[in-house]
Amino acid sequence: MSLTQVRIILVEPAGPLNVGSVARVMKNMALERLILVNPQCDPLSEEAKRMAVHGIDVLEQAQRVSSLPEALQGCQRAIATTGRPRTSTSLETPKNALPWLLTPHLTSALIFGPEDRGLSNEELNYAQRFVCIPSNSEYPSLNLAQSVAVCTYELYQAAQNPQNVPPYPATEPASLDILEGYYQHLETFLLKIGYLHPHTATAKMEKFRKLYNRANLSAEEVALLRGIVGHIDALWYLVNRNQ
Amino acid sequence: MSLTQVRIILVEPAGPLNVGSVARVMKNMALERLILVNPQCDPLSEEAKRMAVHGIDVLEQAQRVSSLPEALQGCQRAIATTGRPRTSTSLETPKNALPWLLTPHLTSALIFGPEDRGLSNEELNYAQRFVCIPSNSEYPSLNLAQSVAVCTYELYQAAQNPQNVPPYPATEPASLDILEGYYQHLETFLLKIGYLHPHTATAKMEKFRKLYNRANLSAEEVALLRGIVGHIDALWYLVNRNQ
Numbered sequence: 106m107s108l109t110q111v112r113i114i115l116v117e118p119a120g121p122l123n124v125g126s127v128a129r130v131m132k133n134m135a136l137e138r139l140i141l142v143n144p145q146c147d148p149l150s151e152e153a154k155r156m157a158v159h160g161i162d163v164l165e166q167a168q169r170v171s172s173l174p175e176a177l178q179g180c181q182r183a184i185a186t187t188g189r190p191r192t193s194t195s196l197e198t199p200k201n202a203l204p205w206l207l208t209p210h211l212t213s214a215l216i217f218g219p220e221d222r223g224l225s226n227e228e229l230n231y232a233q234r235f236v237c238i239p240s241n242s243e244y245p246s247l248n249l250a251q252s253v254a255v256c257t258y259e260l261y262q263a264a265q266n267p268q269n270v271p272p273y274p275a276t277e278p279a280s281l282d283i284l285e286g287y288y289q290h291l292e293t294f295l296l297k298i299g300y301l302h303p304h305t306a307t308a309k310m311e312k313f314r315k316l317y318n319r320a321n322l323s324a325e326e327v328a329l330l331r332g333i334v335g336h337i338d339a340l341w342y343l344v345n346r347n348q
Numbered sequence: 349m350s351l352t353q354v355r356i357i358l359v360e361p362a363g364p365l366n367v368g369s370v371a372r373v374m375k376n377m378a379l380e381r382l383i384l385v386n387p388q389c390d391p392l393s394e395e396a397k398r399m400a401v402h403g404i405d406v407l408e409q410a411q412r413v414s415s416l417p418e419a420l421q422g423c424q425r426a427i428a429t430t431g432r433p434r435t436s437t438s439l440e441t442p443k444n445a446l447p448w449l450l451t452p453h454l455t456s457a458l459i460f461g462p463e464d465r466g467l468s469n470e471e472l473n474y475a476q477r478f479v480c481i482p483s484n485s486e487y488p489s490l491n492l493a494q495s496v497a498v499c500t501y502e503l504y505q506a507a508q509n510p511q512n513v514p515p516y517p518a519t520e521p522a523s524l525d526i527l528e529g530y531y532q533h534l535e536t537f538l539l540k541i542g543y544l545h546p547h548t549a550t551a552k553m554e555k556f557r558k559l560y561n562r563a564n565l566s567a568e569e570v571a572l573l574r575g576i577v578g579h580i581d582a583l584w585y586l587v588n589r590n591q
Contacts, residue, residue: 122365126491126493126494129490129491129494130490130491130494132484132486132487133483133484133487133488133489133490133494134483134484135483135484135486156491158489158491159487159489160487198505200505238501239501239504239505239508240376240377240378240504241375241376241377241378241504243375243378244375244376244402244403245376246376246401246402247372247373247376247497248369248372248373248399248401248493248497250369250491250493250494251369251372251373251376251493251494251497254490254491254494254497254498255497255498255501258481258482258498258501261482261483261484262441262443262482265482
């Protein structure tokens, strides 16, 4: 179990002061890997560097990518942070959910949204669990760098007290890109056979995602499920050809 | 038990961005009272206001004072934050120590030092307990506003789960200014009678402070102790006059 297995992903950060502060607190909390999805500011600007102080190496080594799936490549577990209650999914506290990212031998990610809007529903869909920092309902929206401070503080504490971290699961979970490939395949197929309709597909697919995420699927199980979809797809083709 | 009984004290903050961010996260965590001891920046500068966002009222109502004892006036409990191990006092985690500030019917304070040097030993002496945010030994020094975020997050959670907060003590503790008056009185007296020597007085007095802070003295008990000092002082005067 190691803190270095957790990557911090910032989606479209716009404030260089925030990006610099995030690098600093990551260093404080022994985290190394920062990924910036389509940053809206220069992460190596003077402002960012000034806030990073001795976390400058985290900032300089930060990876820039153009999409969230790219940032999640190879990750087996992802938790998204959100300030808003999400209809179909229960929110957890950082203290309860984050130790799960430290399960031994996995690669995991903690995702933060843009300062102004937070993560969209589409972006939230890439995560398996969702945390919300408990706060005053009058003004619940925390500054990005302070949200990262609170979450990485909980991660650091969980790593110091590994007895609280859930045990290594019996099956190795599939990486998120493999899961995502299955979800896309399933959606395309269900639209084609008319089970899904374009205007309700997203909502229905969220239910599938929720169910499968809870099941903690292995790569083998995803292959099995894709096999069924592929098989029915082939039959569907034959039936239609013969009509 | 209420979060509004806890004041946040920043000693000589130098960064307006930090002061603004502190105001914001205080609002996020339902804290209202910010006290700035001898601020080294303009807390109402544009930079500070920009970071405060909807915590602007906390910033505008922040009180400015010229000394830490003034900021602690009327407080019955104070916890200081520090990044350095202190020889004579054990450091606690925010999670363990901070709920103590929420004991019902008391006024309490959480003290943060300047960005560059943290709290001095003299400043730490005004507090009864000491917290240190667990962090990476390679770079343990957190940004001021992020430290406040972590601590106020723990306070907010403690307030949400009051079963974890220690019960109301049987005796009402003396306010810190009353305690401080006693410590000053005792030190002056002990120097005069030659029990303390100027070059070792501070170290010896720290031992007395530690002992008395642990005892959770009431105002009546402090009056009793001061009475003894005053009485012996008077006898000392008579003895010396007659020699």
